[in-house]
Amino acid sequence: MERFDVAVIGAGLLGCFAARELSRRKLDIVLLEAREDVCTGISRANTAVIYPGCDHKPGTLKAEMTVRANAGFDRLCEELNVPLSRCGSLMLSFGPRADAVLREKLRQGQENGVPGLRLLSANEAYRMEPALAPGLSSALFSPTAGTVNPWQLGIAACENAVRNGAQLRRNTRVLAMRTEDGSYRIETDRGVLTARAVVNCAGLAADRVQELLFPPSVRIVPTAGDYVVLDQNCAGRPAHILEYEPEKRGKGLTAVPTVKGNLLLGTTERENTLAYAAAECGLDRVKALAVRILPGLDFSEVIRSFAAVRPNPRSPDGSSIQSFCIEHPAERFWSLIGIKTPGLTCARELGSYISDRLATELDAEQNPLFTPERRGIPKPHSLPYEERKALVGRDPDYGEIVCFCEDVTRAEVLEAIRRGAVTVDGVKRRVGTGMGCCQGARCEQKITAMLAEALGVPESAVCKDGPGSEIVRAEHERL
Amino acid sequence: MRGCKLLIVGAGAAGISAAAAAWDAGCRDILLVDRGIRPGGILPQCLHEGFGMADFGRELTGPEYTALLLTRLGRTGAALQPETELLSVSKDRIAVLSRRGSLEQLHFEHMILATGCREKSIGALCIAGTRPAGIFTAGQAQERINLRNQDLGDEIVILGSGDLGLIMARRFTLEGKHVIAVLEQEAQAGGMARNVRRCIKAYSIPLRCRTTVREIHGEGRVCGVTVEHLDSGARETISCDTLVTALGLIPDREAARGLEGSEWLSLAGNCSRVHDIVDSAAAEATRIGTLIGRQLSV
Numbered sequence: 001m002e003r004f005d006v007a008v009i010g011a012g013l014l015g016c017f018a019a020r021e022l023s024r025r026k027l028d029i030v031l032l033e034a035r036e037d038v039c040t041g042i043s044r045a046n047t048a049v050i051y052p053g054c055d056h057k058p059g060t061l062k063a064e065m066t067v068r069a070n071a072g073f074d075r076l077c078e079e080l081n082v083p084l085s086r087c088g089s090l091m092l093s094f095g096p097r098a099d100a101v102l103r104e105k106l107r108q109g110q111e112n113g114v115p116g117l118r119l120l121s122a123n124e125a126y127r128m129e130p131a132l133a134p135g136l137s138s139a140l141f142s143p144t145a146g147t148v149n150p151w152q153l154g155i156a157a158c159e160n161a162v163r164n165g166a167q168l169r170r171n172t173r174v175l176a177m178r179t180e181d182g183s184y185r186i187e188t189d190r191g192v193l194t195a196r197a198v199v200n201c202a203g204l205a206a207d208r209v210q211e212l213l214f215p216p217s218v219r220i221v222p223t224a225g226d227y228v229v230l231d232q233n234c235a236g237r238p239a240h241i242l243e244y245e246p247e248k249r250g251k252g253l254t255a256v257p258t259v260k261g262n263l264l265l266g267t268t269e270r271e272n273t274l275a276y277a278a279a280e281c282g283l284d285r286v287k288a289l290a291v292r293i294l295p296g297l298d299f300s301e302v303i304r305s306f307a308a309v310r311p312n313p314r315s316p317d318g319s320s321i322q323s324f325c326i327e328h329p330a331e332r333f334w335s336l337i338g339i340k341t342p343g344l345t346c347a348r349e350l351g352s353y354i355s356d357r358l359a360t361e362l363d364a365e366q367n368p369l370f371t372p373e374r375r376g377i378p379k380p381h382s383l384p385y386e387e388r389k390a391l392v393g394r395d396p397d398y399g400e401i402v403c404f405c406e407d408v409t410r411a412e413v414l415e416a417i418r419r420g421a422v423t424v425d426g427v428k429r430r431v432g433t434g435m436g437c438c439q440g441a442r443c444e445q446k447i448t449a450m451l452a453e454a455l456g457v458p459e460s461a462v463c464k465d466g467p468g469s470e471i472v473r474a475e476h477e478r479l
Numbered sequence: 480m481r482g483c484k485l486l487i488v489g490a491g492a493a494g495i496s497a498a499a500a501a502w503d504a505g506c507r508d509i510l511l512v513d514r515g516i517r518p519g520g521i522l523p524q525c526l527h528e529g530f531g532m533a534d535f536g537r538e539l540t541g542p543e544y545t546a547l548l549l550t551r552l553g554r555t556g557a558a559l560q561p562e563t564e565l566l567s568v569s570k571d572r573i574a575v576l577s578r579r580g581s582l583e584q585l586h587f588e589h590m591i592l593a594t595g596c597r598e599k600s601i602g603a604l605c606i607a608g609t610r611p612a613g614i615f616t617a618g619q620a621q622e623r624i625n626l627r628n629q630d631l632g633d634e635i636v637i638l639g640s641g642d643l644g645l646i647m648a649r650r651f652t653l654e655g656k657h658v659i660a661v662l663e664q665e666a667q668a669g670g671m672a673r674n675v676r677r678c679i680k681a682y683s684i685p686l687r688c689r690t691t692v693r694e695i696h697g698e699g700r701v702c703g704v705t706v707e708h709l710d711s712g713a714r715e716t717i718s719c720d721t722l723v724t725a726l727g728l729i730p731d732r733e734a735a736r737g738l739e740g741s742e743w744l745s746l747a748g749n750c751s752r753v754h755d756i757v758d759s760a761a762a763e764a765t766r767i768g769t770l771i772g773r774q775l776s777v
């Protein structure tokens with residue numbers, strides 16, 4: 001039987017960062033993921049904001065971690081070679097009630113140590129965002145708010161963990177666990193292994209994974225939210241993240257000018273009937289709220305809509321829990337249960353929190369070979385002409401464009417596959433193919449063919465996303 | 480830096496016609512580039528008949544029409560360079576062209592953009608439900624079936640009754656597939672009467688006007704759609720394993736965004752406006768080619 005020091009369950013943002021932070025220590029780490037790829041769960045459908053830290057009560061771990069995480073985000077993104085946009089955010093108020101909310105957020109943020117916060121008059125806010133709807137009464141400006149591509153960050157953390165010695169096992173679902181000679185015996189659908197410690201980051205299933213061994217403590221009650229994405233450089237796109245009625249259920253509306261130049265609008269909160277299925281009422285509500293703050297938006301520029309699922313943590317008595325649920329039900333067993341916003345912002349902090357404590361429990365030394373840096377996939381689109389030309393000179397595949405909307409080359413797609421993409425969406429998450437206005441209509445076929453060739457399977461076996469999402473039924477012999 | 484007098488981007492019906500006309504009008508330095516492997520643009524994947532009635536007086540298939548265009552082009556000295564993407568153009572008339580193994584800047588005097596259309600994607604509709612596999616645009620389905628001989632599914636719903644939707648309804652039927660219905664939100668089909676007759680009526684494919692898709696079902700692969708009858712508001716769920724969208728064409732001028740209106744730039748064919756028939760796209764391009772060719776001949 002295989003033995004590891006630590007088994008991390010679930011390769012979403014939290015599991016990937018837990019593995020990466022643990023790999024700073026001399027530990028044998030295995031990262032177990034049920035799906036065919038990393039970051040296919042909550043981590044791929046969220047608001048993508050790096051929060052400054054105004055939303056949490058002073059003195060709480062959430063407040064402290066968010067402020068620290070935000071301050072360290074430039075460095076983190078540099079290490080992992082992931083683009084970060086520090087666009088800043090404006091929390092908007094259209095009347096006395098919300099003015100009071102903003103004053104409270106300002107006070108809270110200042111007490112939490114958020115730098116640069118300023119309460120703006122309506123005029124000042126209109127100068128920063130001329131397209132805002134009339135009737136604004138004040139705005140809270142947070143210059144340190146930003147946005148990243150969440151799944152790219154998670155994938156980067158995973159690659160870095162692997163580079164530092166962690167092993168990634170995909171298509172490996174944890175089915176059962178028990179303790180055995182002071183270790184954890186973990187049964188998966190791909191065999192059994194043991195680990196001295198377990199870090200449970202199973203996202204929406206984290207409560208159930210913990211309950212494989214321990215009595216219920218935190219229960220996840222899922223709710224859904226809907227998002228609408230507008231084309232790059234769409235009319236009325238703001239320069240800052242805009243937050244409207246963030247004190248309301250589901251954080252009201254957030255408008256995010258993404259790192260790639262799209263506009264992401266979300267989200268609502270509604271009961272969850274089916275995972276990751278958008279609802280008409282939610283999409284309509286997002287649009288209705290969005291035009292209330294940005295009347296110049298043109299919804300004919302929408303290119304996509306989707307749903308997200310929130311893992312709301314509840315106590316066994318049903319009451320909701322506000323703090324991060326970092327569970328430690330037994331020695332060397334840690335769980336992150338129901339981590340929603342600001343879980344993306346704090347992913348590294350949460351990972352390092354657990355890593356530090358496990359290092360003590362396992363008496364682990366520093367890993368002298370640890371490197372925090374990860375090299376991203378070169379992106380010709382963002383290079384100046386001469387550098388791009390040199391890249392094409394080194395590898396001819398950088399000259400062949402596969403995704404026309406997003407200007408993604410064959411070399412990038414091949415590198416995405418080399419780094420582990422096994423589905424069309426896996427390629428998309430790594431290099432952004434199919435994210436533009438044609439939504440993959442012109443590149444899906446080419447990418448399917450490249451995947452088929454690289455994986456040595458027929459095109460009819462290539463999936464769009466998870467299992468069962470084959471794209472073509474069969475390929476007859478070519479005419 | 481390489482240069483040319485006339486750079487034509489897109490070797491579909493419009494680009495080829497413009498190139499041939501410009502040559503005939505006296506321009507002797509023409510480069511015609513296309514991102515595809517084979518010239519013809521949308522035509523090579525249109526195996527049906529229906530091209531060239533106005534120009535040639537008989538109905539040709541897409542490949543036949545392309546062959547005639549290429550014969551015409553072959554009589555000129557315009558250079559055709561396939562598998563080359565126009566990445567960007569700048570105000571000082573420098574195009575950046577990319578192809579396997581080469582990235583180059585090219586200076587031109589005039590550019591004719593003949594880059595055709597792209598299809599509106601279902602993503603634009605904000606439809607509720609899941610985002611499974613098995614959803615294709617009509618053009619994508621046409622390419623996969625006609626050029627790659629792929630089997631996409633058995634039970635087909637087609638959303639949108641433009642010419643492309645109608646032609647694909649017939650295509651799937653000829654492939655032995657069951658086209659459950661063609662759905663159209665307007666009161667009548669969007670495509671030409673001739674296509675309604677030949678592609679839908681002739682095969683008894685149900686055309687359901689004043690209906691649209693409100694929700695998509697299916698986890699891995701699409702398994703059904705909820706359809707709303709727009710007049711009554713009634714809804715029903717139809718089982719299917721493939722959804723084909725024909726939501727309309729959008730002129731594709733992305734490469735020259737912000738430069739429209741420059742005097743050194745002309746738009747021809749579907750990239751200038753959507754042409755229902757190829758003859759009209761080709762005629763417009765021929766006119767523009769002749770005009771520009773004359774200007775550049777001196």
Ligand SMILES: Cc1cc2nc3c(=O)[nH]c(=O)nc-3n(C[C@H](O)[C@H](O)[C@H](O)COP(=O)(O)OP(=O)(O)OC[C@H]3O[C@@H](n4cnc5c(N)ncnc54)[C@H](O)[C@@H]3O)c2cc1C
Nearest residue numbers: 010012014034041042043046047049174203342343344345
């Ligand atoms: C709607 C929404 C908006 C948000 N917006 C923001 C934001 O703007 N800013 C911010 O900071 N945070 C935000 N968050 C929070 C952030 O997205 C999450 O905290 C984070 O993505 C959680 O990641 P995760 O790793 O826990 O979950 P996931 O990404 O879901 O990963 C869990 C993984 O565990 C795997 N798994 C499950 N069961 C098993 C098993 N038995 N065996 C093996 N593997 C298993 C799953 O397949 C999955 O891959 C948002 C969250 C939501 C829901």
Ligand SMILES: Cc1cc2nc3c(=O)[nH]c(=O)nc-3n(C[C@H](O)[C@H](O)[C@H](O)COP(=O)(O)OP(=O)(O)OC[C@H]3O[C@@H](n4cnc5c(N)ncnc54)[C@H](O)[C@@H]3O)c2cc1C
Nearest residue numbers: 489491492493513514520521529565594595748749756757
């Ligand atoms: C499915 C379908 C069926 C049709 N059926 C009929 C019919 O029966 N009868 C009829 O008369 N008409 C029909 N038409 C209409 C007619 O075919 C079109 O109007 C005409 O072919 C358009 O020609 P085009 O050259 O403007 O565009 P396209 O044929 O689309 O050519 C554009 C070319 O530009 C290239 N390109 C685009 N961007 C770039 C770039 N950045 N760099 C390099 N190259 C680029 C593309 O690869 C493409 O080859 C049909 C059209 C379709 C789509």
